[in-house]
Amino acid sequence: MVREFSLRFWGVRGSTPTPGQETLRYGGETTSLEIRAGDKLILIDCGSGARRLGRDLIERGERDIDLFFTHTHLDHICGLPFFQPAYDADFAVRCWAGHFAESHCLMDVVRRIMSPPIFPVAADTLKGVTFETYAAGTRWALGDVEIETTRLNHPGGACGYRFTFEGRSIAVITDHEHGNPQLDTAVEAFVKGVDVMVYDAMYSDEEYPKYVGWGHSTWQEALRLAQRAYVLMPVLFHHDPGRSDDALDEIGELIAKKHAGACVAVQGMKIEL
Numbered sequence: 130m131v132r133e134f135s136l137r138f139w140g141v142r143g144s145t146p147t148p149g150q151e152t153l154r155y156g157g158e159t160t161s162l163e164i165r166a167g168d169k170l171i172l173i174d175c176g177s178g179a180r181r182l183g184r185d186l187i188e189r190g191e192r193d194i195d196l197f198f199t200h201t202h203l204d205h206i207c208g209l210p211f212f213q214p215a216y217d218a219d220f221a222v223r224c225w226a227g228h229f230a231e232s233h234c235l236m237d238v239v240r241r242i243m244s245p246p247i248f249p250v251a252a253d254t255l256k257g258v259t260f261e262t263y264a265a266g267t268r269w270a271l272g273d274v275e276i277e278t279t280r281l282n283h284p285g286g287a288c289g290y291r292f293t294f295e296g297r298s299i300a301v302i303t304d305h306e307h308g309n310p311q312l313d314t315a316v317e318a319f320v321k322g323v324d325v326m327v328y329d330a331m332y333s334d335e336e337y338p339k340y341v342g343w344g345h346s347t348w349q350e351a352l353r354l355a356q357r358a359y360v361l362m363p364v365l366f367h368h369d370p371g372r373s374d375d376a377l378d379e380i381g382e383l384i385a386k387k388h389a390g391a392c393v394a395v396q397g398m399k400i401e402l
């Protein structure tokens with residue numbers, strides 16, 4: 130019997146939550162992904178979308194969770210103080226991050242955002258959470274799930290992930306700016322042949338010159354990389370806060386003509402592999 134391997138999007142927006150009429154269809158929550166691989170539950174990032182995800186996990190009775198951070202910019206961690214399972218000692222939420230230079234660790238970052246006067250509830254109330262810091266490039270196995278990590282090109286660092294389960298694979302490449310030859314080569318090798326590649330498509334090629342060095346890529350680059358690396362399904366992700374539903378529709382139509390299988394991430398979307 131083939132066991133479930135699926136990816137669900139609880140938040141697809143970059144930089145800041147964007148509630149409003151123009152973002153109703155694609156969603157305004159920031160990055161939060163759920164991967165189900167057999168009996169393992171894996172989350173990527175804890176942006177604002179994680180608030181709703183946390184409630185859903187409680188309802189479903191999911192208590193054993195591995196949460197992998199791409200990095201610790203606010204849009205990727207702002208949901209942690211509102212992620213209910215984190216406060217409950219009956220849950221095991223193992224948080225992982227691999228983007229740090231040696232002097233930082235994940236627990237320090239969470240302590241900083243969860244302390245007065247930034248936030249009234251202290252980090253030591255997170256009774257369900259443990260923190261692990263590793264070095265980007267590390268690979269290991271979580272039960273039957275193979276986990277690979279790679280360094281991305283982003284201010285302060287970020288970490289890409291590739292999860293392989295019973296011959297199927299998902300890569301998550303956000304936040305990442307193309308254009309560093311050494312890292313471009315490494316990222317291409319990292320995603321080679323992957324089934325689903327979630328990719329930072331914050332800008333278009335036309336917009337990009339204004340944002341060089343900001344740490345993000347373009348939807349055209351997502352397709353070029355997908356072509357070079359034989360990626361089946363590139364999924365555009367980390368939408369710019371200013372990108373309306375109509376604008377994302379237009380991009381969706383363009384990419385469908387260029388790469389069968391390519392799509393734009395929508396909050397609530399579930400991909401079954």
Ligand SMILES: [Zn+2]
Nearest residue numbers: 143144204304
């Ligand atoms: Zn981001």
Ligand SMILES: [Zn+2]
Nearest residue numbers: 200202283304
């Ligand atoms: Zn970032």
